[in-house]
Amino acid sequence: MSVFASDSTQHPATAGWQREAILSLFALPFNVLMARAASVHQANFDATQVQVSTLLSIKTGGCPEDCAYCPQAARYDTGLSAHKLMSTEQVLERARAAKAAGATRFCMGAAWRSPKDREVAKVAEMIAGVKALGLETCATLGMLKDGQADALKAAGLDYYNHNLDTAPEFYGEVIHTRAFQDRLDTLEQVRAAGMKTCCGGIVGMGETRAQRAGLLQVLANMNPPPESVPINQLVQVPGTPLHGIEALDPFEFVRTVAVARIVMPRAMVRLSAGRESMSDEMQALCFLAGANSIFYGEKLLTTGNPDVERDRALFARLDLVPMPVPQEPGTAHLDLIAATGPGAACSA
């Protein structure tokens, strides 16, 4: 059977991705799915290149939201040490160090439900300073109110991260302090302000395959789809409500990456939280399935991340190289974002 045969798993030209078509992709024989995803990857990217990112937490913990996976939620006793918003000079010091180490983009994350205008003004100052260093900028600050996306854009913000977390119909099982529509509203404001989006979700939270397909369906049918799509594997942190649930089959995670690649062929599909617990072999399968971006460094928000040396060794064994600075803005980046703080799994 040709992996390019005309069937229900091909992208419909006009109607967007339907749930059944995405489920048909998930149901392909594993080797056929991998071949399809690898072909899509190679048609759109140099498959030997992986974008490398790290992340600076500018404000950690103490979040009023109740995301059931998150150690930064103040209501869960996870032993996390919170820290308040860093000063602009502290952030710029980290940005200068990142630039000296070769960074081209610097990302800042804060564990807020929704920043106040005065907090946006402080972050805008950081963004302007980072931008003045000649770095690309990205931020994840929570839900944005009217005018805040414009203020961030005016300060020089290039990318805004805001994850959907999961399928619309499963969202209420995981988060009760905000609605799925709130996420879409913020993303709309980000787009309207002229910024690019980094938007994905978390799998392994007890959702069904149909719900994993539902998450990818919403992402793929955005107009345009997000430029970056983090696929997080749940990290079960003691003290959070999702600690102790049944773990997702690793091959199902790989299938999710492959389907994400097929339905969003031009996006950077990013392995994010949960990578530390993956074997080298599983990561290799994810790269084969079309993942082409990773977070790099000692910590991914508040969860562990494979150390730099292990990543370097893995790249060498797989003949992978860091993705260079893109020729066209928005297509690919070599990111270096100093590592500490709140999670890439954090949807703040």
Ligand code: SF4
């Ligand atoms: S994921 Fe983000 S919004 Fe949710 S509790 Fe954690 S820091 Fe707060």
